[in-house]
C-alpha cells in the first residue's frame with residue numbers, strides 16, 4: 350500500500366534507516382562511550398534476534414509463560430449502546446503481569462542472555478516497567494537494577510514491593526525532582542559505567558537507536574495477532590484501530606500490524622486537566638521538535654527549552670515526549686493523533702467495567718474512551734481497541750479520588 354509517497358510494503362525494511370531515523374526523528378544523541386554500547390546492542394539485535402533459534406525460543410516463552418496469544422474480545426453490550434458500530438478489544442490485560450510491557454521486557458532480557466550479560470538496568474516511573482523487567486530478570490536468572498526517583502518510590506509502594514519480591518535491586522534516585530527524568534539519567538550513567546556486564550532495557554519506543562526499533566519489533570506481536578484474530582472472527586479487517594500513546598509502545602505494536610492495510614489508525618494522548626502546559630502530557634498534539642533522553646522527537650518544553658512538567662491521571666502516560674516513529678507517522682498523516690481528558694477516561698473506566706466485566710488500566714481507558722467517541726462519529730463499521738493493561742493497580746486511587754460512579 351502506498352500512502353503519501355511511502356511504500357508500506359517495504360516500510361519495515363526502510364524505517365528506521367541504518368542510523369535509527371524515521372524521517373527527521375530518532376537517532377542516538379548520547380556520549381561516545383554510550384554510542385559504543387548502542388552499536389553493540391544494535392549489532393547483537395540484528396544477528397541474534399533475527400535468528401530462528403531466538404525467534405522460536407521467544408515464541409515458546411510467549412506461549413508457555415506469558416499467556417500468548419491474548420484474545421480479541423467483542424464488546425457486545427457496549428456496542429449495543431453505540432448505534433451500528435461494533436467495538437472489539439485486544440486483551441493485553443491478560444498478559445502475565447497484566448499489561449503489554451512484558452512483550453518487550455521478555456525480548457530484551459532474552460537478548461541479554463544470548464549476549465552473555467549478567468545484569469539488566471532500567472528506570473521506572475510508576476513502576477510498571479520495573480515490575481515487568483524484574484519479572485523477566487527472575488525468569489532468566491539475571492541481576493536487575495531498577496532506578497527510581499525517591500518521590501515515585503513513596504507513591505508506588507505496591508510496585509516497589511513487587512520488584513523487591515521478584516529479586517530486583519531498587520536504586521533510589523534523590524537528585525533534582527527525584528522522579529522519572531532523573532531516574533532515566535541515573536540509569537544511563539550506571540549503564541555507561543558497566544556496559545560490558547549489563548544491558549539497558551528501556552520501557553517504551555523511546556531513547557536512542559536501537560531501542561525505538563527493538564521495542565516496536567518486540568511489541569509487533571500485538572498487532573499481528575490482533576489482525577489475524579480479527580479477520581478470523583469477522584471475515585474482514587476493522588475499519589479503525591485505536592491505542593493510547595504514552596511513550597508509544599503498545600500503540601506502535603498494535604499499529605505495526607495495520608500500517609500496510611486500508612485501516613484508519615488513531616493514537617490517543619492524555620489531555621489530563623486541559624490544554625494548558627503542565628496540565629497534560631500530549632506531546633504529539635502540543636509539543637515541538639526537541640532532543641531528550643538520547644533521541645530527537647516531539648517534546649513538551651518549558652520556557653528554557655527543557656522538558657516541561659507533565660500531568661495525567663494515568664501515570665503510565667505522563668511522559669513529555671513520544672517515540673520518534675509516532676512523530677514521523679503523524680507528519681506523514683498515516684496515523685491520526687487526538688486527545689482524551691482525565692474525566693473522559695474515568696467515565697470509560699467505569700463503562701467498560703459495568704458493561705463488559707473488564708476493569709481496564711486507566712491508561713487503556715483513554716483508548717476505550719476514544720473508541721466510543723469514534724464509534725458515535727462513524728455511525729457504522731468496526732473499531733478495534735488495544736486494551737494495553739488491566740486496572741487492578743488503579744482501583745484504590747480511582748475510588749478514593751472519584752468515588753464509585
Ligand SMILES: *Cc1c(COP(=O)(O)O)cnc(C)c1O
Pocket residue numbers: 448449450477552553554593594595596597598599600665666710712713737738739
Ligand atoms: C506503561 C503503560 C502504557 C503506556 O506506555 P506505552 O509505551 O505508550 O504503551 C499504557 N498502558 C499501560 C497499561 C501501561 O502500563
